[in-house]
Amino acid sequence: xxxxxxxxxxxxxxxxxxxxxxxxxxxxxxxxxxxxxxxxxxxxxxxxxxxxxxxxxxxxxxxxxxxxxxxxxxxxxxxxxxxxxxxxxxxxxxxxxxxxxxxxxxxxxxxxxxxxxxxxxxxxxxxxxxxxxxxxxxxxxxxxxxxxxxxxxxxxxxxxxxxxxxxxxxxxxxxxxxxxxxxxxxxxxxxxxxxxxxxxxxxxxxxxxxxxxxxxxxxxxxxxxxxxxxxxxxxxxxxxxxxxxxxxxxxxxxxxx
Amino acid sequence: xxxxxxxxxxxxxxxxxxxxxxxxxxxxxxxxxxxxxxxxxxxxxxxxxxxxxxxxxxxxxxxxxxxxxxxxxxxxxxxxxxxxxxxxxxxxxxxxxxxxxxxxxxxxxxxxxxxxxxxxxxxxxxxxxxxxxxxxxxxxxxxxxxxxxxxxxxxxxxxxxxxxxxxxxxxxxxxxxxxxxxxxxxxxxxxxxxxxxxxxxxxxxxxxxxxxxxxxxxxxxxxxxxxxxxxxxxxxxxxxxxxxxxxxxxxxxxxxxxxxxxxxxxxxxxxxxxxxxxxxxxxxxxxxxxxxxxxxxxxxxxxxxxxxxxxxxxxxxxxxxxxxxxxxxxxxxxxxxxxxxxxxxxxxxxxxxxxxxxxxxxxxxxxxxxxxxxxxxxxxxxxxxxxxxxxxxxxxxxxxxxxxxxxxxxxxxxxxxxxxxxxxxxxxxxxxxxxxxxxxxxx
Numbered sequence: 109x110x111x112x113x114x115x116x117x118x119x120x121x122x123x124x125x126x127x128x129x130x131x132x133x134x135x136x137x138x139x140x141x142x143x144x145x146x147x148x149x150x151x152x153x154x155x156x157x158x159x160x161x162x163x164x165x166x167x168x169x170x171x172x173x174x175x176x177x178x179x180x181x182x183x184x185x186x187x188x189x190x191x192x193x194x195x196x197x198x199x200x201x202x203x204x205x206x207x208x209x210x211x212x213x214x215x216x217x218x219x220x221x222x223x224x225x226x227x228x229x230x231x232x233x234x235x236x237x238x239x240x241x242x243x244x245x246x247x248x249x250x251x252x253x254x255x256x257x258x259x260x261x262x263x264x265x266x267x268x269x270x271x272x273x274x275x276x277x278x279x280x281x282x283x284x285x286x287x288x289x290x291x292x293x294x295x296x297x298x299x300x301x302x303x304x305x306x307x308x309x310x311x312x313x314x315x316x317x318x319x320x321x322x323x324x325x326x327x328x329x330x331x332x333x334x335x336x337x338x339x340x341x342x343x344x345x346x347x348x349x350x351x352x353x354x355x356x357x358x359x360x361x362x363x364x365x
Numbered sequence: 366x367x368x369x370x371x372x373x374x375x376x377x378x379x380x381x382x383x384x385x386x387x388x389x390x391x392x393x394x395x396x397x398x399x400x401x402x403x404x405x406x407x408x409x410x411x412x413x414x415x416x417x418x419x420x421x422x423x424x425x426x427x428x429x430x431x432x433x434x435x436x437x438x439x440x441x442x443x444x445x446x447x448x449x450x451x452x453x454x455x456x457x458x459x460x461x462x463x464x465x466x467x468x469x470x471x472x473x474x475x476x477x478x479x480x481x482x483x484x485x486x487x488x489x490x491x492x493x494x495x496x497x498x499x500x501x502x503x504x505x506x507x508x509x510x511x512x513x514x515x516x517x518x519x520x521x522x523x524x525x526x527x528x529x530x531x532x533x534x535x536x537x538x539x540x541x542x543x544x545x546x547x548x549x550x551x552x553x554x555x556x557x558x559x560x561x562x563x564x565x566x567x568x569x570x571x572x573x574x575x576x577x578x579x580x581x582x583x584x585x586x587x588x589x590x591x592x593x594x595x596x597x598x599x600x601x602x603x604x605x606x607x608x609x610x611x612x613x614x615x616x617x618x619x620x621x622x623x624x625x626x627x628x629x630x631x632x633x634x635x636x637x638x639x640x641x642x643x644x645x646x647x648x649x650x651x652x653x654x655x656x657x658x659x660x661x662x663x664x665x666x667x668x669x670x671x672x673x674x675x676x677x678x679x680x681x682x683x684x685x686x687x688x689x690x691x692x693x694x695x696x697x698x699x700x701x702x703x704x705x706x707x708x709x710x711x712x713x714x715x716x717x718x719x720x721x722x723x724x725x726x727x728x729x730x731x732x733x734x735x736x737x738x739x740x741x742x743x744x745x746x747x748x749x750x751x752x753x754x755x756x757x758x759x760x761x762x763x764x765x766x767x768x769x770x771x772x773x774x775x776x777x778x779x780x781x782x783x784x785x786x787x788x789x790x791x792x793x794x795x796x797x798x799x800x801x802x803x804x805x806x807x808x
Contacts, residue, residue: 163757167749191759199757203750207772213758216768220759256772257754273758 114141116281116312117162117182122173123337124161131157133337134173139281142309146323146348147316149334150356155316156200158334159285163197164190177281191217192224194280198270198287200316205257210269211239213257214276221277242275245305247298263290271302282306283314288322300325320352333359367401372421373548377517383486384493388500393517399510406507411692411724412634412663417578417606425547425577427467427520451568451598451786452536460536465543465577466551467521479529480563485522485552496524499554499584508636508665511608515550515582522552527561527591534564534594534783539581540572541601547577554584557591559616564594564783569609569630571601581609587619589643594782598626598790599633603658606632613637615675618645624781625652627662628793636665641675652681653777655794656689656721666695670706670736681712682777683744684770685721696728697738704735714744715773 117139124132131154139145149155161168162175164187175182177195185193205213219229230238243252246268258266267287274282284303288296303313303326315322323331323345331347332339333356341347341359351359366374377393401418402409452460459477462469468484489496500516523537539551555565567583579601587593599607607630613621627633639648654662668677683691697708714723727740747769755765774794781787 165753187753187756188759188761188765191757197757199754203748203754205751205754205769205772207775208755208768212768213755213760216760216764217758220761224759256775277758 115139115176116141116178117314118174118176119162120174122158122161122170122175124157124168124170126157126168130171131168131337132161135334135337135339137332137339139312139314141280141312142307143329144307144313144315144326146328146331147314147334147339148318148320148331148348148351150360151318153334154337155318155334156285157337159197159200159283159314159316162190162283163187163195188220189224191277192221194221196274196277196279196282198267198274198282198284200285200287200289202258202261202266202270204259204261206259208257210255210257211236211253214239214273217273218276238276242272245275246272246302248272264292264295267291267299268295268302271299274306275302278306278311280310281312281314283316285316286318287315288317288319296322297325320348323348335360367418368421369418370397370401372423373514373518376422376424380518384489385500388497389517392500392513395505396510396513396517399505399513402507402510406510408506408508408636408665408667408694411690411694412632412661417632421546422548422578423546424518424520425465425541425543425549427464429464429542451566451596451789452534452783460538461523462538462540463523463551464540465547465549466519466539466581468523477531477535479527479531479561480535481526481528483524483526485524485554486520488524496554499556499586508638508667509610511580512582512610512612515552515580515610518548519550519552519582522554524554525556525565527555527557527563527593529561531561531563534566534786536566536568539567539569539579541569541576541579541605542572543575543577545575545577545604545606549577549579549581551579551581553582555586555593555595557585557587557593557619559588560590561588562592564596566596566783566786567598569597569599569601569607571605574602574604576601576605579605579607579609581607583609583611585611585613585621587613587615587621587646589616590618591616592620594622594624596624596626596781596783596786597635598624598628599630599635600628600793601630603629603631603660605630608634610636611638613639613648615639615641615643615646615648617643618647619643620647620649622649622780622782623651624777625650625654625664626790627652627654627656627664628790630660630662632661634663634665637667639666639668639677641668641670641672641677643672644674646672647676649678649780650680651777651780652679652683652693653774653790654681654683654691654693656683656685656687656691656723658687658689660689662690663692664694666693668695668697668708670697670699670703670708670733673703674705675703675707677708679708679710679712680776680780681725682774683712683714683723683725684717684773685714685723686717688718688720690722690724692724694724694726694728695740696730697740698730699733699736699738701732703733706733706736706738708736708738710740710742712742713773714742715770716744716746717770
């Protein structure tokens with residue numbers, strides 16, 4: 109089965125530390141355009157660190173290895189350049205920023221991306237129409253328009269907002285860090301619908317998750333288990349189901365054996 | 366005796382006595398005896414007036430100065446944020462200009478339903494006793510030192526008697542005009558009758574590169590259930606020195622919302638002393654203090670709960686960049702017997718440069734048993750989590766930082782009910798804060 113595939117993200121032997129502590133210990137991962145990958149693992153395995161390192165958080169020090177995004181050296185790019193190049197991080201704990209309006213942020217983000225691509229700024233009227241359409245799709249309340257970024261949002265609203273931002277920015281690569289955590293079943297369905305709507309042969313999604321639940325709604329092409337800062341096992345969607353049945357001890361035990 | 370003190374005494378001796386002579390004489394003698402405040406004085410510990418003390422000051426007169434270029438109300442080239450128009454044309458009841466403390470009322474005295482506008486000088490010529498109570502200084506406290514000098518030397522001022530419910534704001538444009546070797550002593554009295562309400566905006570601007578030392582005082586007296594929203598906006602040039610004091614006296618169930626906005630001025634010393642004299646009086650004070658370049662902004666608030674069931678809120682936001690210094694000292698005093706007093710002091714500082722300094726000192730002095738007093742003060746830098754969130758959405762660093770700085774001020778700005786004033790102050794901030802060079806150097 110020889111199929112022409114475009115490599116979107118290639119992580120080679122990546123090690124990183126925060127506050128002097130090694131968190132990632134040689135991660136290797138290749139994500140092709142059109143694929144959905146799930147990265148699972150127990151708490152403290154380095155899942156969120158990997159997501160933050162890829163998005164360009166400066167508190168994390170990359171000590172070894174390389175990451176390319178569409179052939180470019182991702183690690184040489186600043187966080188804002190990565191975003192404009194089409195990388196999106198959905199935060200596990202989206203921060204509240206009172207005083208900065210949601211819509212203002214979205215518009216500034218979209219225009220930053222368009223400017224980097226040599227496109228003109230979005231028309232104010234068209235932009236509002238776009239936001240309203242995406243908000244409806246994500247079943248979000250109109251009050252969102254007038255509020256500060258994530259200000260006073262419930263956990264579920266914050267996660268919906270992350271997905272809304274993703275839908276407006278249409279990234280090439282979306283890394284969603286536990287976007288499913290803290291959601292009730294209805295919210296989980298809405299969020300999954302949002303993620304699925306972005307699936308496209310030119311894009312890829314990396315879902316970082318602790319539970320298999322989300323993967324019932326967003327079917328992954330590949331599932332990886334991160335443990336001790338390394339990917340210790342990879343497989344198809346059945347790996348997630350097996351993990352759910354047998355627990356993480358099973359994989360971690362398997363590695364030792 | 367310092368050069369400044371000597372020069373003020375010389376001015377005093379040259380004055381022709383007027384109807385207020387006994388009060389002025391007493392104030393001047395006390396001022397000369399006490400001298401200029403120094404960092405040894407409690408409320409002056411962060412502001413050193415040595416260079417001011419070494420200068421001599423002449424009288425900044427009422428007449429248009431040469432830099433005025435012949436324009437009637439001094440609409441010449443103003444510096445700093447002086448060009449700021451705080452209230453849209455057509456929206457405000459009137460603008461009164463005070464040049465170096467003298468109201469330019471002319472023949473066409475503005476007529477506003479619910480506010481009587483008078484020259485203080487004209488009033489005391491008619492009846493010296495009428496305004497007497499507003500000029501008697503309660504104490505020799507160091508924060509009142511300059512008020513004594515103002516009482517002795519002010520040439521004229523404005524007396525505003527609010528008698529009705531006035532919906533549209535009245536703007537007082539303080540124009541500081543002349544050389545730095547001069548001093549002006551603007552004086553305002555706002556006297557609200559029981560049940561009256563109004564919004565008054567004092568806008569301090571300067572003209573040209575140098576401006577006279579401004580030693581201004583505003584006295585607010587609120588009758589029973591009167592309501593006042595008062596703004597004082599300092600938008601003078603970087604060379605200006607401004608010593609401003611505000612006294613607020615509140616009767617039963619009166620409400621005062623006060624905004625102090627320091628956008629400009631080289632040295633700004635701003636004080637607020639409020640006395641909640643009767644039950645039900647409520648004060649909300651908002652301070653927005655912006656230091657940049659080499660500016661020095663020193664704000665002192667002293668709120669006294671002198672009656673039971675009184676309420677005060679103080680919200681301050683301070684920002685300092687470059688080598689500027691911003692100080693916010695607030696004190697709440699609850700007198701014996703003022704049970705049921707409810708006070709909150711909140712001050713947050715944001716440092717945008719490693720060489721800038723912010724000092725905050727919330728204090729409480731409680732002499733009653735059943736009170737609710739809270740205070741908090743924090744100073745820090747931009748929140749790294751917020752910054753990363755904005756960067757991760759593709760915003761450039763300068764924009765992200767500016768947005769966060771602006772958001773930091775939101776608590777004060779959202780409290781303003783004069784939307785046009787709020788918009789104008791926001792615009793002035795935007796033009797000042799997102800100095801990307803300042804912010805870039807910070808990281």
